[in-house]
Amino acid sequence: MNQKSYTDSVHLYGRIWTATAIFLLLMAPTAICVHYNAWPEMQYVLKGLLGVAPIYWTVGIIEVLTYSPMLGTAGTYLSFVTGNLTNLKVPCALNAMEAAKVKAASEEGEVISTIAIATSSIVTTLIIAAGVLLLGYLQPILESPVLAPAFDNILPALFGGLGVVYISKNPKIAIVPLLFMVILFLLVPSLASSVGILVPVGALIAIGVSRILYKKGRL
Numbered sequence: 001m002n003q004k005s006y007t008d009s010v011h012l013y014g015r016i017w018t019a020t021a022i023f024l025l026l027m028a029p030t031a032i033c034v035h036y037n038a039w040p041e042m043q044y045v046l047k048g049l050l051g052v053a054p055i056y057w058t059v060g061i062i063e064v065l066t067y068s069p070m071l072g073t074a075g076t077y078l079s080f081v082t083g084n085l086t087n088l089k090v091p092c093a094l095n096a097m098e099a100a101k102v103k104a105a106s107e108e109g110e111v112i113s114t115i116a117i118a119t120s121s122i123v124t125t126l127i128i129a130a131g132v133l134l135l136g137y138l139q140p141i142l143e144s145p146v147l148a149p150a151f152d153n154i155l156p157a158l159f160g161g162l163g164v165v166y167i168s169k170n171p172k173i174a175i176v177p178l179l180f181m182v183i184l185f186l187l188v189p190s191l192a193s194s195v196g197i198l199v200p201v202g203a204l205i206a207i208g209v210s211r212i213l214y215k216k217g218r219l
Contacts, residue, residue: 010074011073014073014074014078018077018080063080063086064080065200066199066200067085070090070094070104070113071089072104072109072113072114073110074110074113075089075093075110078117078118079117088124091158091159091162092116092117092119093112093113093117096116100112172213173209173219176206176209177203180205181198
């Protein structure tokens with residue numbers, strides 16, 4: 001199979017599974033409404049959507065534009081269908097490509113990224129299944145005050161470890177967007193809830209810095 005036919009097949013099956021996932025997500029609340037014969041009034045549905053939908057639409061578009069070049073074609077479809085991009089799929093894919101010493105935009109990177117995302121999806125499903133079965137036994141441990149600080153810092157620890165690797169590889173490029181984001185969040189802590197929107201801002205700053213340094217012959 002050549003590259004074009006492979007890409008076409010990925011797009012075909014990716015669209016099918018994405019449409020299937022959307023259909024199943026919509027069917028869950030529909031099935032509940034049908035079973036209990038309880039339908040919300042449309043005015044309240046629209047009122048609720050107006051408050052949250054534009055944010056999710058914006059973040060969704062931004063994530064596609066930001067993460068697709070990192071994850072590859074198949075990896076993008078797989079990660080968006082299975083979810084947890086920022087805190088799981090993207091770090092897994094980047095770490096796997098880093099370990100395999102391949103670039104994200106290459107054919108090798110596409111394969112490694114897809115395998116990493118698929119593996120993380122399977123492992124996540126198995127862990128969730130085990131957690132559901134053992135929830136009664138694990139609940140006292142998970143709700144322990146001793147472990148609470150650890151759960152609050154899982155995401156910073158995850159991206160902190162990845163950040164050290166990538167920042168140390170390209171300190172000239174990374175220092176400006178890093179300082180910008182640190183200062184921004186220190187001055188406006190409320191922006192912590194808008195990380196998804198600020199990711200492409202950091203990416204654009206990094207691209208701009210790279211362009212300037214390249215023109216000056218420092219890269």
